[in-house]
Amino acid sequence: MISRRLFIENIIKTLGISAFSAGLIDRLIVNSLTYAQNNDLSLKNRAAAKGLFYGAASFKRVLSYPDFSKTFIEECGILVPEWELKWRALRPTPTSYDFNAFDWLINFTSKNNMKFRGHTLVWHDDLPAWFSNTVNSSNAKKYLQDHILTVMKRHAGKIHSWDVVNEPIAMWDKHPDGLRASSPWYKLLGPEYIEIAFRTASEADPNAMLVLNQNHLEQDKDDGTRSSVLKLLKRLKFTGTPIHALGIESHLGGKDYSFNKSKFKAFLSNVADIGLKIIITELDVMDQYMPKDISLRDKMVANIYEEYLSTALSESAVIGVLTWGLSDRYTWLSKFAPREDKAQVRPLPLDQNLQRKLAWYSIANAFDNTRAR
Numbered sequence: 001m002i003s004r005r006l007f008i009e010n011i012i013k014t015l016g017i018s019a020f021s022a023g024l025i026d027r028l029i030v031n032s033l034t035y036a037q038n039n040d041l042s043l044k045n046r047a048a049a050k051g052l053f054y055g056a057a058s059f060k061r062v063l064s065y066p067d068f069s070k071t072f073i074e075e076c077g078i079l080v081p082e083w084e085l086k087w088r089a090l091r092p093t094p095t096s097y098d099f100n101a102f103d104w105l106i107n108f109t110s111k112n113n114m115k116f117r118g119h120t121l122v123w124h125d126d127l128p129a130w131f132s133n134t135v136n137s138s139n140a141k142k143y144l145q146d147h148i149l150t151v152m153k154r155h156a157g158k159i160h161s162w163d164v165v166n167e168p169i170a171m172w173d174k175h176p177d178g179l180r181a182s183s184p185w186y187k188l189l190g191p192e193y194i195e196i197a198f199r200t201a202s203e204a205d206p207n208a209m210l211v212l213n214q215n216h217l218e219q220d221k222d223d224g225t226r227s228s229v230l231k232l233l234k235r236l237k238f239t240g241t242p243i244h245a246l247g248i249e250s251h252l253g254g255k256d257y258s259f260n261k262s263k264f265k266a267f268l269s270n271v272a273d274i275g276l277k278i279i280i281t282e283l284d285v286m287d288q289y290m291p292k293d294i295s296l297r298d299k300m301v302a303n304i305y306e307e308y309l310s311t312a313l314s315e316s317a318v319i320g321v322l323t324w325g326l327s328d329r330y331t332w333l334s335k336f337a338p339r340e341d342k343a344q345v346r347p348l349p350l351d352q353n354l355q356r357k358l359a360w361y362s363i364a365n366a367f368d369n370t371r372a373r
């Protein structure tokens with residue numbers, strides 16, 4: 001049975017380039033992608049119908065805007081703060097914490113019956129200015145443990161999962177195990193910082209799922225990171241470290257994007273075989289190098305979403321999906337990966353006006369077509 005997408009591609013090929021006109025491509029693709037049974041069902045409800053969760057990253061600032069907040073609540077069953085729980089946001093001084101945003105976001109999710117993901121307790125990036133001249137090899141363990149215990153205990157029992165350690169693998173650091181040797185935490189404590197972090201987190205909130213979150217796991221060129229992260233996860237499990245899941249960031253697209261379904265599926269299966277769950281934690285599709293034509297660009301982005309997510313969700317250890325933002329109105333890619341033609345980037349399920357795009361339908365179809373957990 002020919003797939004709908006293949007059927008459409010064949011039509012376009014036989015009709016020639018003229019088929020790429022915005023109108024036809026929209027009708028052809030939207031028809032194919034919107035065969036979701038019930039268009040009114042939001043992404044969070046489609047995910048929940050299969051025993052999964054869907055949500056997105058956001059900020060206190062934008063969740064304070066009524067129009068965005070209303071849409072976010074409709075579509076998302078879980079929130080992860082894009083910035084407010086990082087050291088630079090939480091730690092104005094070496095001896096103080098600013099929990100204003102954390103408390104507001106926890107209140108927002110509990111008021112709206114939404115799960116909450118903590119991101120992130122230990123990262124090499126976005127550390128406060130005082131860090132480098134305050135934390136040293138003799139006090140680093142105490143700073144690390146005090147931070148984890150204080151932050152996690154603030155709302156212990158209310159957090160679905162925590163990204164305990166973020167991006168510990170970086171192949172370009174040339175470490176024999178692929179570890180990010182340039183991380184301040186690695187330099188101060190050695191590779192043990194990872195196990196210390198997880199053991200401390202388990203003590204701080206025994207109810208939270210403890211996650212190791214990693215980027216560069218999605219594409220063909222990521223074999224090195226994949227084998228390094230598997231090696232690390234096996235070692236952590238072998239030493240009895242309390243770790244429950246791998247977060248796969250899933251920032252897709254970009255130059256020379258290459259996705260191999262069977263290789264990615266094999267990687268997911270290897271992670272599941274270690275006894276870990278998997279969360280797709282920061283899904284978006286960079287359109288920086290795609291054509292300017294919006295209908296064509298949206299189709300390309302939607303195809304990447306559909307191919308990636310249908311493959312990821314075919315692994316039963318995958319328990320949920322978060323996009324790194326909900327609407328093109330607020331995406332880190334506007335600054336991080338702007339288009340040369342200055343056109344607005346379109347990486348997320350909703351457009352600038354909070355309207356559903358083809359990407360939304362791709363995600364909806366991936367939830368509709370996966371097995372229930």
Ligand code: G3I
Binds near residue numbers: 082086166249282332
């Ligand atoms: O909003 C504050 C403002 O109040 C403050 O005065 C100002 C001081 O510089 O910072 C502003 O916050 C910025 C924040 O984004 C919100 O816009 C921070 O400067 C800026 O560093 C922060 O960038 C975030 C980046 O991580 C670094 O934390 C991006 O939004 C966020 O998308 C990005 O997310 C990372 C994940 O955590 C890990 N995986 C990769 C992903 C993309 O880089």
